[in-house]
Amino acid sequence: MDDLALLWAIRRDEGPLSAEDQRAFEAWLAEDPRRDGALLRAEAALALLDRGRALGALAAPESSFPPRRKVLIGGLAAAAVAATVGMVRFAASPPKEIIATNLGEVLRAPLADGSIATVNTDSRLEVTMGGADRQVELSEGEAWFEVAHDKARPFIVAAGDVRVRAVGTAFSVRRHNSGVDVLVTQGTVEVWRTTAPDDRTLVGRGRRTFIADGANAITAVPAAPEIDRALAWRDGGLALEGEPLDFAVAEINRYNQRKIVIDDPAMGRMSIVGYFDVNDPEGFARSVAIALHANVTASADKIRMAPEGT
Amino acid sequence: MAESRAEIVAWVASNILPHEAALRVRLHHMAISPDEIDDIVQDAYLNITRLDSVSHIRDGRAYLFAAARTEMLQRVRRERILRIEFLSEIDALSVVDEAPDPERHTHARRELARVRRLIDALPARCREIFELRRVQGVPQREIAERLGISETVVERQAVRGLKLILQALSEGERKDDYVVVRIGSRPLFKRRRDG
Numbered sequence: 001m002d003d004l005a006l007l008w009a010i011r012r013d014e015g016p017l018s019a020e021d022q023r024a025f026e027a028w029l030a031e032d033p034r035r036d037g038a039l040l041r042a043e044a045a046l047a048l049l050d051r052g053r054a055l056g057a058l059a060a061p062e063s064s065f066p067p068r069r070k071v072l073i074g075g076l077a078a079a080a081v082a083a084t085v086g087m088v089r090f091a092a093s094p095p096k097e098i099i100a101t102n103l104g105e106v107l108r109a110p111l112a113d114g115s116i117a118t119v120n121t122d123s124r125l126e127v128t129m130g131g132a133d134r135q136v137e138l139s140e141g142e143a144w145f146e147v148a149h150d151k152a153r154p155f156i157v158a159a160g161d162v163r164v165r166a167v168g169t170a171f172s173v174r175r176h177n178s179g180v181d182v183l184v185t186q187g188t189v190e191v192w193r194t195t196a197p198d199d200r201t202l203v204g205r206g207r208r209t210f211i212a213d214g215a216n217a218i219t220a221v222p223a224a225p226e227i228d229r230a231l232a233w234r235d236g237g238l239a240l241e242g243e244p245l246d247f248a249v250a251e252i253n254r255y256n257q258r259k260i261v262i263d264d265p266a267m268g269r270m271s272i273v274g275y276f277d278v279n280d281p282e283g284f285a286r287s288v289a290i291a292l293h294a295n296v297t298a299s300a301d302k303i304r305m306a307p308e309g310t
Numbered sequence: 311m312a313e314s315r316a317e318i319v320a321w322v323a324s325n326i327l328p329h330e331a332a333l334r335v336r337l338h339h340m341a342i343s344p345d346e347i348d349d350i351v352q353d354a355y356l357n358i359t360r361l362d363s364v365s366h367i368r369d370g371r372a373y374l375f376a377a378a379r380t381e382m383l384q385r386v387r388r389e390r391i392l393r394i395e396f397l398s399e400i401d402a403l404s405v406v407d408e409a410p411d412p413e414r415h416t417h418a419r420r421e422l423a424r425v426r427r428l429i430d431a432l433p434a435r436c437r438e439i440f441e442l443r444r445v446q447g448v449p450q451r452e453i454a455e456r457l458g459i460s461e462t463v464v465e466r467q468a469v470r471g472l473k474l475i476l477q478a479l480s481e482g483e484r485k486d487d488y489v490v491v492r493i494g495s496r497p498l499f500k501r502r503r504d505g
């Protein structure tokens with residue numbers, strides 16, 4: 001395609017055109033008005049690059065700066081802060097903050113020390129900013145923490161008897177029925193159990209550890225590609241790369257009152273690939289149904305999936 | 311409500327550009343020449359510049375494919391050439407893509423990670439300038455001063471970098487694409503690893 005379309009997109013992006021350039025630009029466009037299509041395409045490529053810069057996604061790989069996300073979650077979450085979430089501050093010192101989300105909510109909560117907790121659906125945190133340390137108790141659900149650097153006051157997340165300690169880093173903690181999952185996106189954290197406080201495991205960037213209830217050893221495994229997918233909830237997404245339908249449905253059901261029900265165990269084992277909106281269970285069911293030859297019956301409180309012809 | 315050019319550009323960046331590669335592959339399979347593919351793609355974009363608003367378009371990919379289809383039909387009428395098999399393929403362009411496929415939700419992060427790799431693959435001089443301008447946000451005038459070269463040289467490299475990146479984007483990176491393939495009579499979501 002026309003290189004001049006790229007040139008004009010770049011020039012116009014640099015700032016207002018000089019009078020001479022403006023005339024040349026208009027003449028170029030007038031010569032063949034269809035060139036506006038090529039111009040739009042070039043402008044869109046520049047916009048894509050700009051967005052990459054804003055998200056920090058274009059930072060050079062060797063850069064030591066963590067990718068910064070300007071906006072994690074849109075207006076919905078902001079509204080949730082204002083309307084739904086009770087931020088209760090107790091008079092007692094040190095101040096304690098309770099952050100809780102309802103079903104389907106994802107909340108980005110700035111903490112008093114400059115750290116940010118992004119809290120997934122149906123979760124509850126208690127934050128205590130003390131002089132010696134910063135404590136967060138995750139009593140239910142999942143949260144991703146971007147910890148403000150403060151060497152003097154370690155940031156400690158408690159999930160049952162599991163403790164995760166960070167100085168300045170980013171990681172997520174999720175409580176399951178059977179244990180606690182820790183994913184590290186930046187820096188390093190220290191993980192241990194209160195039952196064995198001296199037995200500490202370091203978990204570095206791009207690693208994950210699942211601390212099963214009752215088991216003793218805590219081991220971290222590399223999981224960089226999975227981590228991005230596992231944290232897709234921060235954007236309201238569910239990224240699947242061959243996980244069984246049962247797993248996908250359990251994930252989507254975390255966010256919605258209206259639950260998806262799979263009527264056929266064999267269908268539940270089919271693997272799914274794709275990126276889905278967690279807040280649209282019916283859309284998910286209908287997309288998957290097309291691929292798996294299933295029927296979807298949606299009622300007010302349930303979305304049933306069953307193989308065709310049953 | 312009418313939207314500004316900037317709003318439309320931002321929408322095109324997220325909803326049209328990521329699907330251009332798939333459209334090109336389809337047109338290529340219809341045995342259309344590369345020049346003609348370029349023309350059809352350009353006209354599909356042109357079609358969008360004529361819109362007052364894009365907020366009513368729910369599916370960018372379907373819209374892009376439909377725009378390409380309209381453009382091809384116009385060509386067939388203009389040229390008064392009637393190729394039956396060609397027409398049925400044009401129809402297929404809109405029919406097949408009506409199904410809501412999860413593969414269409416292109417993951418913005420993945421796309422940007424790809425752009426990052428494309429920047430890394432640029433020729434050295436071009437990459438240096440492209441990094442400064444697009445990654446660090448330094449204006450071209452300042453880049454010229456810093457590197458002690460003329461603004462024209464900076465601009466030329468900027469055009470070259472953008473051209474190479476757009477080209478790579480529009481050719482697609484098939485090994486990262488998710489496609490729906492049929493195994494026997496049942497379509498399954500599968501990852502395509504070959505080209």
